[in-house]
Amino acid sequence: MEACSRRPGTPGVGKTMLGQELASRSGLKYINVGDLTREGQLYDGYDEEYDCPILDEDRVVDDLENQMNEGGVIVDYHGCDFFPECWFHTIFVLKTDNTVLYKRLETRGYNEKKLNDNIQCEIFQVLYQEVLSSCKEEIVHQLPSDKPEDLEDNIDQILKWIEQWVKDHSS
Ligand code: DAT
Numbered sequence: 001m002e003a004c005s006r007r008p009g010t011p012g013v014g015k016t017m018l019g020q021e022l023a024s025r026s027g028l029k030y031i032n033v034g035d036l037t038r039e040g041q042l043y044d045g046y047d048e049e050y051d052c053p054i055l056d057e058d059r060v061v062d063d064l065e066n067q068m069n070e071g072g073v074i075v076d077y078h079g080c081d082f083f084p085e086c087w088f089h090t091i092f093v094l095k096t097d098n099t100v101l102y103k104r105l106e107t108r109g110y111n112e113k114k115l116n117d118n119i120q121c122e123i124f125q126v127l128y129q130e131v132l133s134s135c136k137e138e139i140v141h142q143l144p145s146d147k148p149e150d151l152e153d154n155i156d157q158i159l160k161w162i163e164q165w166v167k168d169h170s171s
Pocket of ligand 1: 010
């Protein structure tokens with residue numbers, strides 16, 4: 001079960017697939033915030049309307065803090081406004097065509113309300129707007145995530161970004 005679709009981001013756009021593949025090719029550590037909250041039961045109640053547990057944001061931040069301070073981490077989540085901004089050197093927001101996304105979420109067995117809310121969320125670019133309002137615009141990048149070739153292009157682009165970052169920060 002996913003926590004929690006009251007949050008504005010869109011599931012099914014390909015964050016997990018991209019994050020895991022990127023970690024295996026870059027050697028960086030992949031952290032899936034959804035898995036972390038499930039394993040640690042970092043919840044603060046249950047949302048009946050959306051049929052999902054509500055994330056305890058403070059406990060998630062506490063849980064991640066040490067690893068984030070060490071660095072070299074890819075964080076996968078469908079929101080970011082409760083994370084300290086200084087944690088991230090770059091943020092990639094995936095964007096998926098609504099018809100493609102509808103099929104992906106249908107396969108996951110989402111109920112009608114959850115499905116429509118999430119598609120609306122993608123139509124209105126809710127997560128992208130949230131990221132722009134809570135982080136520096138120059139670190140935010142939007143990438144297409146409709147087809148396998150997009151995945152390959154995104155990985156290549158992010159690997160280049162990592163390589164450049166390492167060059168710029170090695171003394
Ligand atoms: P998220 O982690 O954002 O919820 P996911 O990585 O689990 O999404 O992907 C959802 C589904 O879409 C899964 O079946 C894999 C597929 N998918 C992801 N990225 C894709 C891409 N670029 N092309 C085709 N299918 C993709």
